Amino acid sequence: MxxxxxxxxxxxxxxxxxxxxxxxxxxxxxxxxxxxxxxxxxxxxxxxxPKTARAAVEREFAAWEERGVEGHFHGTSPWMHYHEFLTKASARLVGARPVEVVVMNNLTTNLHLLLISFYRPTLTRYKVLMEGGAFPSDQYALESQVRLHGLAPEEAIVELLPRPGEYTLRTADIEARIAELGDSLATVIIGGVNYYTGQAFDMAAITKAGHAVGALVGFDLAHAAGNLALHLHDWDVDFACWCTYKYLNSGPGGTSGIYVHERFANRPDLPRLAGWWGHDPADRFQMKKGFRPMAGAAGWQLSNAQIFPMAIHRAALAVVEEAGxxxxxxxxxxxxxxxxxxxxxxxxxxxxxxxxxxxxxxxxxxxxxxxxxxxxxxxxxxxxxxxxxxxxxxxxxxxxxxxxxxxxxxxxxxxxxxxxxxxxxxxx
The missing domain is CATH 3.90.1150.10 (Aspartate Aminotransferase, domain 1)
Incomplete structure (x- = not known):
């Protein structure tokens, strides 16, 4: 150039x-x-x-107006399956397989749901590693999660800080800290891009280092989804979540997405907070006791789809796809x-x-x-x-x-x- x-x-x-x-x-x-x-x-x-957003929502208003409850089962985009209409594009967006992603809830809600499953401290392996100066929601989420397990945040949470006189973290220093914590480290949870400095972290290297000491590794991709080329599956990341209202242009307070590696796709034994919409759809409407999760990330769903925010997100994802x-x-x-x-x-x-x-x-x-x-x-x-x-x-x-x-x-x-x-x- x-x-x-x-x-x-x-x-x-x-x-x-x-x-x-x-x-x-x-x-x-x-x-x-x-x-x-x-x-x-x-x-x-x-x-x-996006200029297509208003029409996308209007279509769902029309479906509600014309069909009422039958909009769940009839029409061009039945609400019963609406989250599925977002799956393939979301998977391409974050470099995942379709079974590994689902769109649901909002960002911090999803972060909490994932930490319930992927922060499982023991007497000896209880520390969680995050970047210092993470977005406050991440800090608050981790503080409350460690307290749920009866632990003190100042003892369980380890923060990564730049070297004196520097503003950003070096990958080698992150890897060294992970190795130092060793078998005391339960979970690594870092923002894919730090909201304040704009630093994009080497997620592949961090994941590899975390797995080497037996820790689970996840990322808050609020500032990375729609911003970076992500390859979550190939990087072997365990879990991640993201919002859609920043680089994905899906409206203020818009819906969120999660990723869970397919190794956990058929793990009904994995602790989680359960909800009706995450239950096996084969017998969801039989209204029986006993939660049986859907395979993959969809098994972390709680409630039925937020149709209007998802309609905006669907329109916005289509623009991303059209752009290549x-x-x-x-x-x-x-x-x-x-x-x-x-x-x-x-x-x-x-x-x-x-x-x-x-x-x-x-x-x-x-x-x-x-x-x-x-x-x-x-x-x-x-x-x-x-x-x-x-x-x-x-x-x-x-x-x-x-x-x-x-x-x-x-x-x-x-x-x-x-x-x-x-x-x-x-x-x-």
Whole structure:
């Protein structure tokens, strides 16, 4: 590729060469202060609305209106089987086999359900390893889970912290800590991408290291699903969960997905919290005592499908599939993020003013750069908003910029870089 340039014309030339440029038109772009589409760099917090979402929900409203309860069994998409309509696309999304995934519930609910099954401490193997500074829901979930087993969080939970003076974790240090904990380690649960720094972890290496000491290994993929090319089955990951409202554009508070490796597909003895919808469908409606789980991840379901959120998710997944799946999205994502990095680094601002804390290695990050602003960070965030650039503010002083390949353009990224350059010049 030609050497990057910071100009609008150069960004427009990149957009003209972009094979995914037409997908931007499939989303509703919020207007900026001038009434023109904003540069929406906040898809790592809430993705934009696909234009097909409203019609997808309206179809289910019509089915409810016309059929009532019979909508469960009749029509083009009977609700009885609705989660199955999402399975194949979800499996492709995370690199799994269809039996290993199901869409259900919300993210933290699913994390708790999985930890009930995959955090089973004993007197000697009771520690759980997570990254320090994980998203609060993960921290709260693990604290409550260890307490359910009568353990103290400060004794059972081990947090991984970067080396002094560094912002992100080294894979070698994670592997070494796992080896050090050895047969005291019950479970590893790490975010596939850290929400604050944007670091993408080497999930294959972490899984291998965890298994080497006899631990189970899982990931919270809230910031990884729809962002990274995932290969959960080939990486031999035991379990994972993800939300769908960030990079998967499935609406605020949207539904969630889980992955459970097929080695657990037929393990009715595995402890779990049971619900009617996870029971063997062959005799589900006989209403008998005695839970017999469905094979695979579907056996972790509790209640029948959330049709309206799932309808939005189905529409959003179809856009991902139409774009060529994660391989195509990841190619553009790496280019967008690299261009954003170029625009920020060319400013040559001192680290005491503005510092990128996301790894420079494209393999160690997703569609996000976290910018640590040491002085007047909130002022910069507000300035960007006034210029029609929507970013994300995280306390105490980080601005997250996330160019998403489905709807962000290189011109969006160039606008952000130019605005930060202008702000820096004014702040001097």
């Amino acid at each position: 030609t050497a990057y340039q910071p100009t609008p014309d150069f960004a427009a030339s990149l957009d003209a060469q972009d094979p995914l440029r037409s997908f931007r038109d499939q989303f509703h772009l919020p207007p900026g202060p001038d009434g023109q589409p904003s540069s929406y760099l906040c898809g790592n917090s809430l993705g934009l609305q 799946g994660m391989a195509a999205l990841r190619r553009k994502s790496e280019q967008l993020t690299a261009y954003l990095e170029f625009l920020l680094r060319r400013l040559q601002l001192p680290a005491t003013t503005l510092e990128i804390i996301t790894p420079a290695d494209p393999a160690a990050r997703g569609a996000q750069l976290s910018v640590l602003v040491h002085r007047n960070g909130r002022a910069l965030f507000d300035y960007l908003a006034g210029q029609g650039i929507i970013a994300d503010w995280r306390e105490p002083n980080v601005i997250r910029l996330a160019p998403v390949p489905l709807y962000n353009s290189f011109r969006d990224v160039q606008r952000a870089g130019a605005a930060i350059e202008k702000w820096a010049a004014q702040a001097e």
